[in-house]
Amino acid sequence: MFEYKIKFVSNFCKTKEQLCTKYGEKVMSVDIYLNEGIKKVITEFPIIGKILDEFNIGCTTCAEGTCFLKDIVEIHNLEESSEKELMTRISKVIFPDKEVSFPIKKRTKPASKEIKYSPPMKKLVDEHTLIKRWLVLIPKVIEYVDLETDEGLELINKGIDFIRNYADKYHHAKEEEQTFKYFDESLEIIKVIRKDHVKVRAHVKAMLEAIEQKDKEKLAEHLVAYSKILPEHIKKEDEILYPWMDRNLTTTQIGKLYSKFNEIDEEYGDSPAKHLKFIEELERKFC
Ligand SMILES: [Fe+2]
Ligand SMILES: [Fe+2]
DSSP states (O other): OOOOEEEOSSSOOOTTOEEEEETTEEEEEOHHHHTSBHHHHHHHOHHHHHHHHHTTOOTTTOSOOOSBHHHHHHHHTOOHHHHHHHHHHHHHHHSTTOEEEOOOOOOSSOOOSSOOOOHHHHHHHHHHHHHHHHHHHHHHHHHHOOTTSHHHHHHHHHHHHIIIIIIIIIHHHHHTTTGGGGSOTTSHHHHHHHHHHHHHHHHHHHHHHHHHTTOHHHHHHHHHHHHHHHHHHHHHIIIIIHHHHHHHSOHHHHHHHHHHHHHHHHHHTTHHHHHHHHHHHHHHHHO
16 A cells, blocks of 8 residues: 655665665665554654654554554544655654655545544444443442442442443444454454453453452452453544544445444343443442
8 A cells, every 4th residue: 555665865774674676766665664563663663652642643552552554544544744744754763864755645535633423333432432431430339349248249240231231242243243344354453452352351251250259359450450441442443443444334334234233222122221221320329
């Protein structure tokens, strides 16, 4: 997708640089850097992390950082002028003494600062809103929960039910079993999201063990770990993954997805309303 042509101004050559001849002129390919995980690039050139921050691309705070440098611009949908400025500044860091020129990436849809979700993506974003309300309540739940009383057990069991059946089964049924199927699941952006889901499920498993063992400390530890993964995960989906998916889905695919989501909603009946009621009750109790 990207091709970087670098005219030689010195004989300086880095080990990662590849040298080849194209159309009779010397071309230095930066493919190795472009196909490198962004975390590794930032480790080698910390200033690139700062540059990405300036463009509101939060790779420095991303726990994974495995997206390739070449995919960062595509995923974040920068405006053409911003993309040019960003990639020029990155190249000046990697190749400080080279003159670099960039071909312009072809755009199918113009970039927009304001995110406009398609109807199915809007449904997913709305479901996140309820999950975020639950995350806010977790410190209070940890403080209040007593694994020795019926009341305490009822509270935590309802909380686990929300995590497993609303946030995971109901919401992830739409993400993993429907939306992701339209994409190449070997793409780093999908792998990163799936990894988060796996991590969350491991914490839920540990929470269930902790309840069984009446181990409040272990329960609190995994609730905290869970509540630390989710905010960044939701941000990645709302701000990066869903807009990127919307840009790459056809109108027909979006329509099909929306119909499928409605079928899932029907299948789950009043279950989402029951979970909403649980969150509202907790908010009244603790807030
Ligand atoms: Fe997710
Ligand atoms: Fe999600």
